Amino acid sequence: MKVDPLAELEAKLFAAAREEQPEAELLERVLRAAREPARHPAALRSRSAPPASNRRVRASSSKLGWLLAAAALAAALGLAWLRSFERHGELAISAEHAPRQTQPAIAPSPSAPAVSAPVPAVAVPPRAPAAPAVKAEAPERTRPHPARATTAPQRASAPGSEPPAAPATLATEIGLLKQAREALREGDAARASSLLDGYDAAHGTALGAEATLLRIEVLSAQGHSEQARALAQRFLADNPDSPLADRARRLSAARGAASGVSP
Amino acid sequence: MWRVLRRAGLSGADADDATQQVFLVASRRRQELAQDKERSFLYGTALRIAANLRRGLSRRREAPESAAPDAVSAAPLADEAFDRRRARELLDELLSRLPDELARVLVLAEIEGLTLAAIAELEGIPPGTAASRVRRARAAFRELLQLHRDRNPFDGSLP
Numbered sequence: 001m002k003v004d005p006l007a008e009l010e011a012k013l014f015a016a017a018r019e020e021q022p023e024a025e026l027l028e029r030v031l032r033a034a035r036e037p038a039r040h041p042a043a044l045r046s047r048s049a050p051p052a053s054n055r056r057v058r059a060s061s062s063k064l065g066w067l068l069a070a071a072a073l074a075a076a077l078g079l080a081w082l083r084s085f086e087r088h089g090e091l092a093i094s095a096e097h098a099p100r101q102t103q104p105a106i107a108p109s110p111s112a113p114a115v116s117a118p119v120p121a122v123a124v125p126p127r128a129p130a131a132p133a134v135k136a137e138a139p140e141r142t143r144p145h146p147a148r149a150t151t152a153p154q155r156a157s158a159p160g161s162e163p164p165a166a167p168a169t170l171a172t173e174i175g176l177l178k179q180a181r182e183a184l185r186e187g188d189a190a191r192a193s194s195l196l197d198g199y200d201a202a203h204g205t206a207l208g209a210e211a212t213l214l215r216i217e218v219l220s221a222q223g224h225s226e227q228a229r230a231l232a233q234r235f236l237a238d239n240p241d242s243p244l245a246d247r248a249r250r251l252s253a254a255r256g257a258a259s260g261v262s263p
Numbered sequence: 264m265w266r267v268l269r270r271a272g273l274s275g276a277d278a279d280d281a282t283q284q285v286f287l288v289a290s291r292r293r294q295e296l297a298q299d300k301e302r303s304f305l306y307g308t309a310l311r312i313a314a315n316l317r318r319g320l321s322r323r324r325e326a327p328e329s330a331a332p333d334a335v336s337a338a339p340l341a342d343e344a345f346d347r348r349r350a351r352e353l354l355d356e357l358l359s360r361l362p363d364e365l366a367r368v369l370v371l372a373e374i375e376g377l378t379l380a381a382i383a384e385l386e387g388i389p390p391g392t393a394a395s396r397v398r399r400a401r402a403a404f405r406e407l408l409q410l411h412r413d414r415n416p417f418d419g420s421l422p
Contacts, residue, residue: 009408010405016350016351017266017270020269021266022265022282246299
């Protein structure tokens with residue numbers, strides 16, 4: 001078969017662009033501020049040369065509140081953006097950086113054998129934030145509160161609080177969720193479920209909302225429509241104003257339609 | 264988003280700054296964000312910030328940052344990473360020659376892999392317009408690429 005060299009070149013150019021990722025530092029800068037604002041007040045700062053830099057992000061400390069709020073919102077809105085496009089393309093601020101983080105050990109290897117997860121009786125997110133339960137084999141798990149995506153700074157800056165013993169960096173959390181999404185997209189719901197379990201076990205909290213929505217899809221893919229629907233409805237009850245709420249509604253509606261139940 | 268900003272003509276460092284700015288703006292205006300409009304808002308904000316940054320950069324620069332396409336293709340290849348970098352440079356050069364509206368939809372379609380419906384939503388145009396715009400963008404890009412190929416027949420670094 002004759003190959004069109006122009007098409008080949010075109011594909012190469014686009015592929016090169018798709019492969020390009022921001023440096024992990026960018027992600028870390030945003031995420032560090034979201035997690036530990038008091039410890040990293042300068043987390044959000046321009047890295048470009050002064051003449052070309054964004055002076056707003058390097059403004060006075062009076063703007064620190066905005067920076068922290070932005071970091072928290074970045075986790076929510078950014079993931080909403082990424083998730084919305086996940087079916088169509090790769091992540092912009094990609095979790096490819098996850099392996100380059102300082103705590104990579106908690107990220108399961110992509111090549112790790114998929115754990116055949118039992119049918120999970122998922123406990124939907126409680127209204128009161130609970131300590132993330134490390135899931136072993138117990139089918140019941142406590143989902144991190146989705147709203148933590150926007151409350152992480154407060155949590156991290158609690159008086160006298162120490163950083164979590166082994167917190168997953170947000171980049172690592174994104175990495176886990178990305179792997180789970182890819183597994184789900186490839187039809188391997190069991191592996192996706194296993195990766196989400198890994199997310200829970202790694203004390204992933206900042207992207208709890210994102211993880212919850214993904215869990216809904218995984219449950220649905222595994223045929224657990226009722227559990228998926230219940231989880232979606234609980235998410236909506238707890239997070240009616242979340243940027244991800246609309247997607248949860250659609251998932252809930254889809255699950256309801258699939259199971260013949262009105263959402 | 265960072266990739267969109269890069270393809271909008273920003274350097275990596277400027278794309279970093281712009282990414283942060285986008286979320287700063289989103290944070291400030293989050294109360295105004297309508298449901299289902301978050302993506303469009305972020306996209307539109309990103310484009311505006313990119314345009315502002317480019318204007319600022321062009322005022323400060325005497326010479327354009329990007330090399331001419333022929334100069335790009337004349338550089339030797341050292342390894343695969345450099346090969347990819349050169350491919351991106353060539354891509355950016357070709358995109359810069361397209362009208363903005365065509366370059367944007369081409370990036371969304373070919374690099375971000377968005378559907379026509381998603382492109383229409385982000386661009387705020389009807390799906391039919393998005394379809395025809397993507398079609399025109401692909402054709403125009405192909406012509407530019409052919410032109411580059413014709414001018415650089417011995418560039419063995421690219422297929």
